[in-house]
Amino acid sequence: MEQKLELTIALLAHTPATLNAWLRDLPEAWTNVNEGGETFSAYGVVGHLVHGERTDWMPRVKTILEYGESRAFVPFDRFAQDRESAGKSLPQLLDEFAELRGQNLKELNALGLTEQKLNMLGRHPRLGTVTLANLLATWAAHDMTHLHQLARILAHQYRDAVGPWSVFLGVLQCNGHSAG
Amino acid sequence: MEQKLELTIALLAHTPATLNAWLRDLPEAWTNVNEGGETFSAYGVVGHLVHGERTDWMPRVKTILEYGESRAFVPFDRFAQDRESAGKSLPQLLDEFAELRGQNLKELNALGLTEQKLNMLGRHPRLGTVTLANLLATWAAHDMTHLHQLARILAHQYRDAVGPWSVFLGVLQCNGHSAG
Numbered sequence: 001m002e003q004k005l006e007l008t009i010a011l012l013a014h015t016p017a018t019l020n021a022w023l024r025d026l027p028e029a030w031t032n033v034n035e036g037g038e039t040f041s042a043y044g045v046v047g048h049l050v051h052g053e054r055t056d057w058m059p060r061v062k063t064i065l066e067y068g069e070s071r072a073f074v075p076f077d078r079f080a081q082d083r084e085s086a087g088k089s090l091p092q093l094l095d096e097f098a099e100l101r102g103q104n105l106k107e108l109n110a111l112g113l114t115e116q117k118l119n120m121l122g123r124h125p126r127l128g129t130v131t132l133a134n135l136l137a138t139w140a141a142h143d144m145t146h147l148h149q150l151a152r153i154l155a156h157q158y159r160d161a162v163g164p165w166s167v168f169l170g171v172l173q174c175n176g177h178s179a180g
Numbered sequence: 181m182e183q184k185l186e187l188t189i190a191l192l193a194h195t196p197a198t199l200n201a202w203l204r205d206l207p208e209a210w211t212n213v214n215e216g217g218e219t220f221s222a223y224g225v226v227g228h229l230v231h232g233e234r235t236d237w238m239p240r241v242k243t244i245l246e247y248g249e250s251r252a253f254v255p256f257d258r259f260a261q262d263r264e265s266a267g268k269s270l271p272q273l274l275d276e277f278a279e280l281r282g283q284n285l286k287e288l289n290a291l292g293l294t295e296q297k298l299n300m301l302g303r304h305p306r307l308g309t310v311t312l313a314n315l316l317a318t319w320a321a322h323d324m325t326h327l328h329q330l331a332r333i334l335a336h337q338y339r340d341a342v343g344p345w346s347v348f349l350g351v352l353q354c355n356g357h358s359a360g
Contacts, residue, residue, distance in 0.1 A: 001213065003341035010207055011334065021197035022327075027190050033181065127344040134343035141335045141342050145351040147202075148331035154191065155324035161183035162321050163314035164307040171325040174354055 003137045005113060013105055015143045016098035019046060022150070024091055031090055035156045035176065042153055045146050046093045047081030053100035055080070057139045058107060064122035064132045065111070072123045108136075152176065183317045185293060191320045193285055196278035198327065199226060204271055211270055215336045215356065222333060225326050226273045227261025233280035235260070237319045238287060244302035244312045245291070252303040288316075332356065 023031055023042055031042040040048065060073045085093060111117075118133040155171040166172050203211055203222055211222040220228065240253045265273060291297075298313040335351040346352050 001209065001337045001341075003338060004209075007207060007209055008338075010205075011210060014202055014206060017201035018198060021201040022194055025190075026194055027187055029181065029184075029187055030191060124344065127347075130343055130345065133341065134345060137338040137341035137343075138345040138349070141338045141345070141349050141351065144331040144335035145349050148328050148335070148351040148354065151324040151328035151331065155321045155328070157181045158183060158188075158317040158321045161181075161313065161317035163310055163317075164304065165310065165314060165318040165321070167307075169318070169321050169325050170356060171321065171328040174328065176350060 003133055005118070005136065008136050008140045009105055009108065011140045012101065012143060015049075015147070016094070016101050018147065019049075019097065019150075020094050024094055028090075030154055030157070033153070033157055035153055039176070040149065040153065042150055043085070043090050043093070044081055045150055045153070046090060046097060047085035047088075048078065049143070049146060050093055050097045050100060051080045051084055052076070052142070053097065053104055057135070058104045060122065060135055061108065061111070061132065064120050064135065065117065067122075069121045069123045069129060072125045075125050148174075149176070183313055185298070185316065188316050188320045189285055189288065192281065192323060195229075195323045195327070196274070196281050199229075199277065199330075200274050202330070204274055208270075210334055210337070213333070213337055215333055219356070220329065220333065222330055223265070223270050223273070224261055225330055225333070226270060226277060227265035227268075228258065229323070229326060230273055230277045230280060231257070231260045231264055232322070233277065233284055237315070238284045240302065240315055241288065241291070241312065244300050244315065245297065247302075249301045249303045249309060252305045255305050328354075329356070 023046070026042075034041040034044065055074070056076050063071055063073055088096075113132070118131065118136070120132045122130055122132065122135065124130050152171050152174050155169065159166060159172055162169060162172070203226065206222075214221040214224065235254070236256050243251055243253055268276075293312070298311065298316070300312045302310050302312065302315065304310050332351050332354050335349065339346060339352055342349060342352070
């Protein structure tokens with residue numbers, strides 16, 4: 001479907017409560033485990049989303065509006081949460097995410113973006129030319145990538161426990177694809 | 181990790197609130213769309229989960245406890261929701277799911293399943309011999325399969341809108357795998 005700004009904002013607005021309902025009271029045996037190696041745990045996913053709210057999405061919106069294609073976005077640090085979440089509990093990170101997301105959507109709404117502004121061009125350091133509309137759709141799809149990943153991280157813990165059923169469970173066939 | 185019954189129940193208990201936070205107030209432009217062809221919409225996913233609560237999980241638990249391997253499970257109808265959800269709104273289905281899941285977990289808890297009972301064998305019509313422990317782990321992993329699918333259905337709608345970013349978004353590389 002075509003992107004509509006109000007639909008993008010609606011999806012973005014639902015993510016904090018979704019994560020909260022899914023994770024806040026879940027035992028740490030679920031939330032502190034990952035898919036092996038350097039992969040994210042549920043705790044890591046939330047820290048990553050917090051970092052994105054602080055440094056990625058709205059700063060990039062502003063870079064496009066102020067500088068267009070003349071200034072490339074600051075690259076996103078996909079592992080910043082390893083430093084920034086230090087000492088914070090999962091409930092703290094969930095609260096932080098909800099607050100930051102709320103502020104960012106308020107700010108986004110206040111920009112009163114017109115069709116013309118949504119067509120403005122920006123420059124991604126690796127992908128090249130993108131539009132502001134692409135950026136906003138990506139913000140929402142990035143949330144979905146990490147909810148998708150979250151389901152996969154949790155299911156992975158029962159890969160053996162499900163026994164013969166593993167062949168029927170789509171989430172256990174997912175290899176993670178690129179970033180999540 | 182090894183399955184622990186209380187961890188399985190904890191994960192199962194979180195799904196209704198997660199779906200509620202994610203979907204209840206989301207515009208129908210998100211919840212009534214699918215990934216093309218006969219695939220599920222978000223609305224279809226919730227209807228499928230409602231059907232599972234009614235006809236699949238607890239009835240299979242009881243089949244194992246009463247009949248062991250001597251009676252195969254009744255096959256699960258993956259498209260029953262097309263009939264059963266007719267005329268129901270998404271909020272109605274979310275309420276129904278929350279109520280049925282709550283009842284089922286109460287009933288499961290009341291069974292006081294011991295390690296010995298969890299090792300009891302049952303017979304799946306296609307997969308053959310399974311344990312009660314396998315069935316319970318699958319119940320939880322099946323929830324994750326459909327949360328995973330839900331993120332993918334929603335992200336799919338912005339496949340074009342994200343522009344060049346599609347290569348970085350893992351959820352857009354997911355081909356759906358088997359059932360979900």
